[in-house]
Amino acid sequence: xxxxxxxxxxLQRLGLGLITLFIVSIIIFSAVAMLPGDxxxxxxxxxxxxxxxxALQHEIGLDRPPVERYFSWVGKMLKGDxxxxxxxxxxxxxxxxxxxxxxxxxxxxxxxxxxxxxVPLALGLGIVAALYRNSWFDRVVNxxxxxxxxxxxxxxxxxxxxxxxxxxxxAGTEFAQSLPAWLAISINWTLNVVPKFPTLANINDETPFxxxxxxxxxxxxxxxxxxxxxxxxxTRAAILNMLSSPYIDMARLKGMGPMxxxxxxxxxxxxxxxxxxxxxxxxxxxxxxxxVEVVFVYxxxxxxxxxxxxxxxxxxxxACALVFAAAYILLNLIADIISIATNPRLLHPR
Amino acid sequence: MTSAEPLIQTTRAHRVRRTRRSRMRMAxxxxxxxxxxxxxxxxxxxxxxxxxxxxxPYRETQVFSEAFAPxxxxxxxxxxxxxxxxxxxxIYGARNTIGIAFITTTFSFAAGMTLGLLAAMYRGWLDQLxxxxxxxxxxxxxLIFALMLLSIFGSxxxxLILIIALLDSTRVFRLAxxxxxxxxxxxxxxxxxxxxxxxxxxxxxxxxPNVLPPLIAEFGLRFCFVFLTIAALSFLGVGIQPPSxxxxxMVRENATLxxxxxxxxxxxxxxxxxxxxxxxxxxxxxxxxxxxxxxxx
Numbered sequence: 001x002x003x004x005x006x007x008x009x010x011l012q013r014l015g016l017g018l019i020t021l022f023i024v025s026i027i028i029f030s031a032v033a034m035l036p037g038d039x040x041x042x043x044x045x046x047x048x049x050x051x052x053x054x055a056l057q058h059e060i061g062l063d064r065p066p067v068e069r070y071f072s073w074v075g076k077m078l079k080g081d082x083x084x085x086x087x088x089x090x091x092x093x094x095x096x097x098x099x100x101x102x103x104x105x106x107x108x109x110x111x112x113x114x115x116x117x118x119v120p121l122a123l124g125l126g127i128v129a130a131l132y133r134n135s136w137f138d139r140v141v142n143x144x145x146x147x148x149x150x151x152x153x154x155x156x157x158x159x160x161x162x163x164x165x166x167x168x169x170x171a172g173t174e175f176a177q178s179l180p181a182w183l184a185i186s187i188n189w190t191l192n193v194v195p196k197f198p199t200l201a202n203i204n205d206e207t208p209f210x211x212x213x214x215x216x217x218x219x220x221x222x223x224x225x226x227x228x229x230x231x232x233x234x235t236r237a238a239i240l241n242m243l244s245s246p247y248i249d250m251a252r253l254k255g256m257g258p259m260x261x262x263x264x265x266x267x268x269x270x271x272x273x274x275x276x277x278x279x280x281x282x283x284x285x286x287x288x289x290x291x292v293e294v295v296f297v298y299x300x301x302x303x304x305x306x307x308x309x310x311x312x313x314x315x316x317x318x319a320c321a322l323v324f325a326a327a328y329i330l331l332n333l334i335a336d337i338i339s340i341a342t343n344p345r346l347l348h349p350r
Numbered sequence: 351m352t353s354a355e356p357l358i359q360t361t362r363a364h365r366v367r368r369t370r371r372s373r374m375r376m377a378x379x380x381x382x383x384x385x386x387x388x389x390x391x392x393x394x395x396x397x398x399x400x401x402x403x404x405x406x407p408y409r410e411t412q413v414f415s416e417a418f419a420p421x422x423x424x425x426x427x428x429x430x431x432x433x434x435x436x437x438x439x440x441i442y443g444a445r446n447t448i449g450i451a452f453i454t455t456t457f458s459f460a461a462g463m464t465l466g467l468l469a470a471m472y473r474g475w476l477d478q479l480x481x482x483x484x485x486x487x488x489x490x491x492x493l494i495f496a497l498m499l500l501s502i503f504g505s506x507x508x509x510l511i512l513i514i515a516l517l518d519s520t521r522v523f524r525l526a527x528x529x530x531x532x533x534x535x536x537x538x539x540x541x542x543x544x545x546x547x548x549x550x551x552x553x554x555x556x557x558x559p560n561v562l563p564p565l566i567a568e569f570g571l572r573f574c575f576v577f578l579t580i581a582a583l584s585f586l587g588v589g590i591q592p593p594s595x596x597x598x599x600m601v602r603e604n605a606t607l608x609x610x611x612x613x614x615x616x617x618x619x620x621x622x623x624x625x626x627x628x629x630x631x632x633x634x635x636x637x638x639x640x641x642x643x644x645x646x647x
Contacts, residue, residue, distance in 0.1 A: 020485070020486065020489045023486050024486065024489055024490055027486070027490075028498065031498055031499075031501075031502050146630065146634075147627055149630070150574065150623060150626040150627040150629075150630050151623045151626070151627075152578050152581055152582060152585075152619065152622050152623060152626075153582070154582070154585050154601060154619060155601075155616070155619035155620065155622065155623050158601070158605065158608055158615060158616055158619060159616065159619075161608055162608050162611070162613065162616060165608060165609060165610075165611050166611055168611070169610065169611025199608075199609070283491065284491075286491050286494065287491050287492075287493045287494070290493060290494070290497070290586070291582055291585065291586065294585075294586055295605075305494075305497060306497065306586045306587070306588065308501065309497050309498075309500055309501040309586075309588050310587055310588060312501050312504070313501075314501060314502065317497070317498055317501045318498070320494075321490070321494055321495075321497070321498045324490075324491060324494045325489070325490045325491070325494065328489065328490065328491050328494075329489055332489075
C-alpha cells in the first residue's frame with residue numbers, strides 16, 4: 001500500500017515529464033516551419049537559381065507536410081541522427097550529431113565539475129547561515145550573495161580574468177605607480193597569491209584529464225560564484241522555514257540536543273526543499289554555461305549554440321535547444337521524484 | 351443612500367485620512383540606507399538616459415582616428431575598437447539598454463497581468479489553457495528559448511522586445527494569477543458581480559488596486575531579469591545590433607583589452623551590475639515595507 005502511493009505519484013510525474021518533453025520537441029521542431037518563407041533564398045544569396053532554392057527546401061524538408069516531417073525528425077533523432085548542419089555543402093556533409101558530441105562531453109564535464117564544487121559549498125554555507133541566523137557571518141554572507149546575484153555572469157567572468165591578468169600587469173600601470181610604494185607592493189603580493197589559471201580554455205580531444213580540469217578552472221569558478229549565491233540563499237530560507245515549525249519547537253522542549261533536532265527532526269523534512277534548490281540551480285547552470293563558455297572560449301554546446309544562432313544554422317540550434325531543454329526537464333523531474341520519494345508524509349501514510 | 355452620508359462624514363471627522371502623498375513621505379522617511387542608495391543610482395541612470403545628447407561629449411557614432419586609445423583628457427575612458435569615444439558610448443548605452451529593457455518589461459507586464467487576472471477571474475477552460483501554455487513555455491530555459499527564436503526571426507530590436515516580453519510574461523502571469531485568486535473570492539468582488547459590473551470595471555476598480563503592491567515589486571525584479579537577459583543576448587552578439595551603443599555588446603567588442611590588463615571593458619559591465627544591484631535594493635525595501643512577503647529568487 002505504502003509503496004503503491006509513492007510509485008503512483010512517481011509514475012505520474014514521469015508521464016508528465018514525458019508529455020512536457022514531447023510538447024517542447026514539437027515547439028522546437030516547428031522552429032523550422034516558422035522560418036520566413038524566403039529563408040532558402042535568403043541563405044543562398046541573391047544569385048540563387050530557382051533549382052538550388054528548391055533543392056535546399058527539399059533538403060530541409062520544407063516541401064513535405066509538417067506532421068510527416070515531425071515524425072521523421074523524431075524518429076531519426078531517437079536513432080542519434082540530428083540531421084545535417086546548414087553549413088554542410090554538397091560532397092561535404094557535416095552532421096549535427098558529429099558537431100555536437102565532443103562539445104556535449106565538454107559541457108557536461110564543466111557542469112559536473114561546477115556542481116561538485118558548488119553544491120557542498122552552498123549547502124554548507126546555507127545551513128551554517130541558517131543555524132547562526134543574524135550573526136555577523138549570516139549578514140556578511142547575505143549581503144555578498146545579494147550583490148553577486150545581481151551581477152551578470154560575464155561581469156564576474158571578466159572580473160576574475162582581469163584579476164588573474166593583473167598579476168603580471170599591475171606593477172606597470174599608472175595607477176600602481178601613483179600609489180605609495182608599500183601599498184603597490186602589497187597589492188602585487190596579494191595578486192600573486194592567485195593561481196595563474198588560464199584565461200582561455202584551450203581544450204581539444206587530446207587534452208589529458210587533469211589538464212582539462214586546470215583549463216576549465218576559471219569557467220567553473222565563475223559558474224560556482226553565480227549559483228552558490230542562489231543556492232545558499234534558498235537553502236538558508238528552506239532550513240529557516242523548517243526550523244520555525246511547531247514540531248521542531250516540540251523536539252527542543254522535549255530536551256533534545258541541537259544536533260539531534262537538526263539531523264533526526266529537521267533534515268527528513270528538509271530533503272525535499274534542498275533537493276529542489278539543488279536541481280533548480282543545476283538547471284540554472286544551463287543558462288550560465290552559455291555565457292561563460294563564450295567568455296572563456298570554452299568549446300561546449302553553449303558556445304556552439306550561440307555561433308549557430310549568429311549564422312542562423314537552424315538544425316544545430318534546434319539540436320542544442322533540445323539538449324538544453326531535455327537536461328532542464330530531466331533535472332526538474334529528478335528533483336520532483338526525489339522530493340516525493342523522501343517525503344515522510346507519503347512514505348508513512350495514515 | 352441618504353442616511354449613509356452623514357455617517358461617513360462623522361467617521362471622517364474623527365480620523366484624518368492620510369493622502370497617498372503623505373503616506374509615501376512617511377515610508378520614505380523610514381527607508382534604509384541601501385534603499386536610498388538604490389534610488390539615487392536609479393535617478394542618476396534615468397537622468398543620464400533622458401538627457402544623453404546633452405551630457406555626452408561627442409555624438410553616438412562619431413569615429414575618431416585612434417582605435418583603443420588610452421584614457422586621456424580628450425577621451426575620458428579612451429576609445430573603442432572603431433575609435434568611438436567610450437564615455438559617449440556609455441552614456442548613449444544607458445539610453446538604449448535601459449530604454450529597451452523598460453519597454454520590454456512594460457509589454458510583458460501588460461500581457462502577463464491582464465491574462466493572469468482574467469484567468470483568476472473566469473477560471474474554467476481559459477485558466478486551464480493559459481496555465482498549461484505557460485507551463486510549457488517555462489519548461490525551456492528562457493535564454494535558450496530566446497536564442498532559438500532569435501535564430502528564426504533574426505535579431506532586430508522589435509523582435510528582441512517581443513520575444514523577451516513573451517517569455518517573461520509567463521512569470522508575471524503566474525504571479526498575477528496567484529495573487530488574483532486570493533482577491534476574487536472576497537465579498538466586495540462578489541458584490542460588484544451581483545451589481546452587474548462589466549469585466550473591465552471588475553478588473554480595474556475591484557481587483558487591480560488590491561493586487562498592485564506585490565506586482566509593483568515584481569516589476570522591479572522582472573526589470574532586472576529582462577535587463578540582464580538583453581545584456582546577455584547583446585553580449586553574445588545576437589541582441590541589440592551595432593551601431594547602436596549598448597552595454598552588453600560594448601563588453602564583448604572591447605573584451606580583448608582585458609588581456610592587456612585594461613579595466614575599460616569592465617566599465618559597461620559594471621554599469622549593468624550597478625543598476626541591477628540598485629533596483630534589487632529598492633525592491634527589497636519595498637517588499638519589506640508593503641508586506642512581510644519576501645521571495646528568494
